[in-house]
Amino acid sequence: MSAALVASAALGLVTTGSGWVVRKSGRARSSAVALVAGGLLLLLASGLALLGSDAAAGRIFLVAGCLALPLAVLSYPRLSWRDPLSFVVLVVLVGGGAISAAWPVAIYPLGFVVVGALLVHAWWAFEQGTSDDRRALTWSTLGWIGAGLAVTFLGFLGESAGTGVMTDVGPVFVVALAVGPVAMAIGVVRPEVVDVRGLVTQAVVATTVFLAYLSAAIGLASAIEVVGGTPLRATPLVVLCGLLAFGVRPLQVLLRGVVDQLLFGDRPDPLQAATSVADRIGDDPSLALAAVREALVLPYASLRAGGETLASSGTEVTHTRVLPLRLGDDEVGEVVVGLRAGDLSLDAGDADVLRIVAPLLAQTLRAQAMSRDLQKSREAVVTAVEEERRRLRRDLHDGLGPTLSGVAFATDAARNQLHADPARADELLVQLRADTTRAITEIRRLVEGLRPPALDQLGLVGALRQHASTLHSAAGTPLPVTLVAPAELPPLPAASEVAAYRIVVEALTNVVRHSCATSASVELGVRDGALVLAVRDDGTSDSDWTPGVGISSMRERSLQVGGSLSAAATSAGGVVEATIPLGRAG
Template structure:
């Protein structure tokens, strides 16, 4: 099998498969149908060559290369029959293709008609099409034109080297053309895969640099050969090309800047952008994002925490890059920026600017989170206060209210009967005394619910010792409690003192009721910022604890004052450990 035939088979398979995907997966059905027919015709021509049907093979190859494939390109991504220029161009391509297919001698001349018509059609589509059509056309034209330029360049170099082989050039051209149909599939099905404008920019820069290098090199070699009157040897040519190669990178950078400025406008200086951003980023994330977009000339920016977008600026684009925002080891979120048209990624200068301002954005997120936490804690505090007021109102109304009303009625009844029925009056006074004692107990219960009196009388450590001394196990035996305390307890808030007392008392009560223990230990440790308390027992704790009302209550008390609590089985029994801020 010849190389050219193998190349034709590869192109036929590529065109047929691409046509099938375009036909089934997009609205460009007419183009997909013609591409599929072009691939099938190419494969049919290859089969005819193998069967030595040279006449049929030639017709099939011309039908594919001059009619079906060009018509598919002319109708891609949608036919423009309703537009005068579009109608004329499609008619020209189809007519020239029919002529070239019918008369083999007209192939070359019709090629000079078909190619300009297709290029004009691409220009017209880019001018008049919507965003999706322009992206599809850009993908298609980029690959087809690049393949044509590469084949032309290689052919030119081989001719300059006086070793041209038309057979090899034709095979290479067909192989390269196999890349065109897949590009059309990407253009209509996955145009967002990569920002094709960036590929166009790089292709334009690369092609310009390459042709400039070749033109300068060939021009200098020709001038030197004319002056010397004889051809240069390989070594001087290699040295000259090596010297010229030093100018490739500067030329590439310059051209990229020129293309960027022509297509996308001026780009900011990194140091200037960073300096301006440092002065403008404040507590408002929306204003901070707007400052970033303005300084770096970006189309879009957003701040995200997890799956939640906190703030956005600009219009969202397909291609974005994300930069994490950290303070120390804490990941607070990320800033997502949209790439400029024509960029495949952020430049090193842009990334440096974002890294400089990332801590400022992280501080903005931290401030926002702290403000949200403060708002929630205020709401929780107000809710707790209102709930406590509601509880007190209910207890007083349902408990003290009826008792005191009864006291008042009994006093009236005793006064009425003190002369007429002294004995009855005495009974009423005895009941009045009992009711009054009950009211006093109820008041004490309410007061102790607000704050245990033992804390004011004995202090935290003394109150804990008093309660521990009265604890009994389920068997009725006293629970031995060892209490370890620091020499001096720093000044703590009333809320922390109550929370520490309630947590220790609840933990010891759970030990006495559920742990099957004979001994428990309570330790208090004071650090620079926290009060650490720990309750251990020698009971039989196996497996993780089920968080009941008691454990939940202890954890809520610790978290209510900004602390934390862990509870579960230890190495030799159960353990409750709480950290409360001083």
């Protein structure tokens, strides 16, 4: 079995498989049918050639290569023949393919016509197609043009070496053509596997550099031969090629810069871009991202934290790169940037700029998080105030209101009975006094709910001592409470004083209700401009505390005044610690 037949059979298998994959994707059905038909024809022709039927095999090879495969390319990713240009191309392709298959002598001139028609149609379909169609067409065009360039280059080598096209390098020709069907399958199944525009850019640059190098080498060698009258020997030719190789890298950089400028405009200078971004980043993440995108000419940028996108700018693209944002040892989030069309990776200069501005973006992210926390704290305060107002309204309406109304009615009734029935009037006055006493008690209860009177009478330490003296353990015996405090506390804002009192009272109440403690202690102190308090007991616990209403209430009270609270069970007993800013006393 010759290498050419093996290569043809391999091409048939690849083409059939690619057509089947395209068919399963649900797109480009007409192209899939043509691919499968072309692959099966190649397999049939290979089999016939193996059996010795060279004439029939050659005819089937021509039908597959001149008609089936071009039809697959023409109908990819969708068959459109109603517009005039597509119809003309279809007629040219079918006619040229049929003539080439029937009259092999015409295959070379008609081949150029068919290839030109396919290129024109690819351009037209790209202009008229959707974004998905354009991506698929880019894959297909890149695959087939790449295969064509490989075949052309191998043909040039074969001609230079004096070999026959289908004897030495012919099998490689056939294998190179397999790139086309594979690219078509990728274009409809996984076009996002890599940014195909980046591959196009790399291919254009590499091809241009290669052709320029080859042309320069051949041109210089020919010129030296013409001037010297004799061909260059091997050693001078190698030296010449080596000298020309020094220009390959600069030419690549130059061409990449030209392509970048044509596609994306001028690339920014990294230092200028970093300076521009640093000057424009503020507390608004959206503005910061817009500054990053504008400075680096990026299509997309976003800030994420905890898997949630906090802010974004631009249009999201398929290919992105992620850079972590750190403040010290803490990772506060990450910045996601979209690659420019045609880029396969993040440019080194762009990466340097992002590393420079990453701390500023991290600060922006932290500022936004603090702003959210502040907003939540404000909402909690407003909610607490509204709840307290609702409670007061309910207590006044349902408790004190009816009592005072009863007092008013009893007063009227007593006046009416004062002369006619003094005894009845006396009873009404006794009831009136009882109702008045209840109203006073209710008012005192409401006032104490707003602010314990003991704070105004005894101060924070005295009020806590008074409350501690009334506590009893679960067994009914008095609970010893040790209170340690400075001789004199600095002036406290009213809100901080009430919060500290309520936290200690709630913590001691939890000791009485939920622990088997035989004693407790309360420590008050001032540290770093804040009131620090701790409530400890000697009760033991087999498991960690589950935050309930009491702990949640204490934590909310501390947060409302800008403080913090922690509560936990330890091996020595329960501990509740709170820090309350002193602020400015009124």
